Structures are given as C-alpha cells and as structure tokens.
Amino acid sequence: MRYVVVPGAAGGGSLQPVDDRGTSAGPMEEVDSLAAAVAVRERAEHPRWVWPATDEVYPDLLAAGVVVGRCVDLALTEGILLGYDGRWGEARSLGAAWARLAGLPVPADPPPRSRPAAQQALFETAPESLPGGAAPLDAAVAVHADQLRRVAGEPLGDRLGLLVAAESACALVAAEMTRAGVPWRADVHDALLTDHLGPRPAAGLPPRRLAELADHVAAAFGGVRVNPDSPAEVVQAFARAGVPVSSARSFVLRRVDHPAVAPLLQYKELARLHAAHGWAWLDTWVRDGRFRPDWVVGGVVSGRWASRGGGALQIPQAVRRAVVADPGRLLVVADAAQLEPRVLAALAGDERLAAAAAASDLYSALAADSFGGDRARAKVALLGTLYGATGGDAAPVLAVLRRRFPTAVGYVEAAARDGEAGRLVRSRLGRTCPPPSARWREAQERAALSAAGEADQARARQAARDRGRFTRNFVVQASAADWAAVLLAALRRRLLAGGAPGAELVFFQHDEVAVHCPEQTAPAAAALLSEAAEEASRLVFGPTPVRFPLGIAAVACYADAK
C-alpha cells in the first residue's frame, strides 16, 4: 500500500491511498494534523509514503516525533528520470513535473534555501500553488503514476527502480541526520584552536600565532610586509627575492629554498584552520553539542551527496578530535576500503582485476600481480586510470595496467570516448551524466568545419578531452555513489527494525558512515553495517567475486577511527 500525501496549511494536509501502479485505491482524505495521520497509518499499515519533496515534508514530521519506514520523493525521482533522458537541469518540483504531464508552461524550481533547514522556522512555507490551478494531491498522484510507468518502461528498469528507491531512502536518512546532528564537543574544539592559534582574539583581529608567523615572513623578506593570504603578493615577494615561483600553492613553495617558506607554509595551514573551522565556525554551526549541516541528497551530478553550511564533507582530520560520542555512547565508523577501484572491477567484469579485488588490500594484490610487488606504483596506475591521467610519470604504469587488465581499462576508456564524442554515460544503476553544454557542441562543430583555424581545433580538442576525463570518472564515481546509497538504505532499514537499539546515523561522506549508539549496541551496529554492505554489493552488482570490505572501528572520538 502507498499513500500519496501533500502538506497543506498549518500542519494539515491531504492523503490519497494508491496501489503499486499508482492507481487510486480508496477515498482521498483531508486531515488537520498530517503528523498524526501519518503516525497512525505508519503503525497500522507501514505504507510507502509518496510526497513531493522529503526535505519539505519530513523535517516537520520528525519534529513531531514521527519516523516513517519508506517513501518516494517525487522531486528526486523526477531529477533522476530527467537525467536518464538527457534532460539534465530541467525543473523537477511537483509543479514542474505536473506541468510537463499536463502540457502546461513549466515553472522554474525555487532557488535552494540559503539557510539550512535546521536554522529555519517550521511551517513557514505556504502550500505550493500548481500550474493550471490543479489540486496538489491530484498532481502528485498523477506524477507518481507517470514516474512508475517511466521506470518500468526502461530496459534498465529494475536497476533504475532500485536507484530511485535508494535515493528516496537517502532523503529520509539526510533529514534524520540533520535532526540528530554530529556529536560535537565545543570545549575540545576551542582547546584545539587555542593550542594551535593562541587564545581567541577579539572579533576581526588575527590570532596571536598568525600575527607572529606573518612577522617571521616579513623578516625573511627583508622587512617587507607581505599579506600571506594574497597569492599575488606572495608570488611577487619571491620574485623580488630572486626565487621566482609559478604560484603560491604550498606544493610549489615546498620545493623552494628560502627562509620565508617555512613560516609561510605554517601560516597557510593555521590560517585555513582559523578561517574554515575556527571560532566563528564554532559559533555558527555548533549548538547544544551538535553540528547540524544540511545534507543535500544527489547534490552532485554523480549522485554523491553535497552539504550546505559548515562544510560538513570537508571536516579536516585535526578538527575531528572534537567529534566525540556522548558519555556512555560510541561512534561506530565504517569506511569502504578502496571503493572506486573495486567498483571498476565489478562494473567492467574484468576477471583478473576482480581477483585482485577479492583481496582485502586491492593495491597489494595488484602490485603482486603486475607491479613486482610495488604497491605505490600499483596505486598510482589504478588511480590514474580512474581519473584520466595519461602522461607524465603515470605513463609507464598505465601501460602496464592496460596490458594486464584490458577489460577494466577498456571500460573507462570507452566511457572517455563516449564523453569526447558528446554522448551520455550512465552509472551501474542508471544515473546519467549531463549532456555537453551548447558552448561545447558549438566548439566541436566549429572545429569540424574545413575553414577552422588551428586555435579553434586545439580548443575543441581540449574541451573534448576534458569531457572524456569527466565521463571516464563519472561511470566509476557514480556507480560508487549507487553502491553507497543502497548501503545507506539497507542500513537504515536494519536500524529501524531495532537491530541496534538506540543507534542513529549521524554522518555520511561518500564512502564512510558513522553511527552514534550506546556502548553495548556497538557490536550489533557494526554487524548491521557489514550486512548492509553485503546487501548493497549483491543488489547493485549481482554475483561478483569482487569484495567490498568495510573497515569498521568503534571509537569514542572520530579522530581515532583511522
């Protein structure tokens, strides 16, 4: 059983039961309290909830203490299906999907909220008004039925169905993670900052340690003040000192022999800590012992999540010291080891690479097979293949890989050729890359004309190669995102079923998840994680010798997980 549900004014809404083909299966109902109505039916029937957008509906339900098992997020599904049809970037809201179905002018999607949901007042959004004055519930029913037909009609239907189900489950996970928050010890964070930067300065002033380092830089340049935050000034200062540098990047400066380099590198490192994760960050993002970013499911074209606010996906190692489980609880942190190479092995069906990927350390196995035991070279070769490195130091090892693993290398090279030719490529479950831009196509067409100049041709070749690198990586990165999405869905279902009482998902970063749970349920949570990874591997890739092992650690502090 499914219920299509749309929110109305003041916490109310309307519901329509439908069958598995999306056809009406009972009378529509209007309710004063959507949360109460959902709670009752969830307990009694455990239906699949079909709603316009999880991030608009579910936070209010969670605030009312209502957790649901399953949903269909119409907007996320619409986005996947549009992308599959090569219509990437078209509006995906209920109103837009309805308008396309009804042949009406399609409204643009509203801009993303500038502030994370966690900082917004509840119930501040008015009910959506739809093109043609349609009732939102009727529109949602129609769009849902249409989406079910579109999925079923595709040759990749089963996998695409798995993808949209997993994506919707991820939307639930994201809302729940925002509500739970990442356990964060502001006192530990503050001590860490003081330790590195000196005591907290008055607003607008640099911390003591940064001021000292800036003095050292000036002294090393013969007393001339240089703003270390300005790449242009830094490059000029080195030029004046007779050691020209091509840029102010730290890996460039590291190779330079000059007394300003050491304090400058230290300055850059600490200035970044201060600017990105300093006291201002702490004031803005941590409340009541929790960091609450907004998670954006499918925010990256490859299907990876993005985040809004607080840089949740870029928490530096040093700052992870402040991520500490509550007393009596632990963080069970799991990361998929060498996920993307394993995904390539499974995707391509390369038996020889799959044999290496059956080992717990893929790179060592690869090194033993083809690189005389040199693990570092094996790693460079494989990553170069995934990212599209073709020359320089990587060339010889890439040649080895191509000779020994023609099926795997052929898979990504075919994806690269598709990209260079302007075609679409898809992930294992059908997530599809964006088509090339109009500008890109024009550049290719211009270069193909007989009158095209050398510069036009070079530009077009460059653009084609760039897109080839993108699509080459897309098939692997997006398939890895497929796997991770299915893992999250499988994990969430197990947690909800009570497999690890008191455990909740609090963090997800591409190939890594953290569960916050009572100490005594940590072993159970770890077991659920392993089961979820096995389920994801089976559902996404079917029978394959490739293993997708999780490294799992139960720790009090996130920084100790690795």
Place this chain on the structure above:
DNA sequence: ACAGACCGCGCC
C-alpha cells in the same frame, strides 16, 4: 558597496 571570478585547500 557589492557581485562574481579566481585562487588555494580541506574532504572523498
């Protein structure tokens, strides 16, 4: 004063 481009660097 503000917007947007670019740089540099954190994460995967």
Place this chain on the structure above:
DNA sequence: AAAGGGCGCGGTCTGT
C-alpha cells in the same frame, strides 16, 4: 609537451 575526477568554502582581486 603535457595532459587528474567530484565538491564547499573563505580569501583576494576585479569590474561595476
């Protein structure tokens, strides 16, 4: 000749 994928964010720089 060389040729490295995806993000978010805060800083400077440049143009209006």
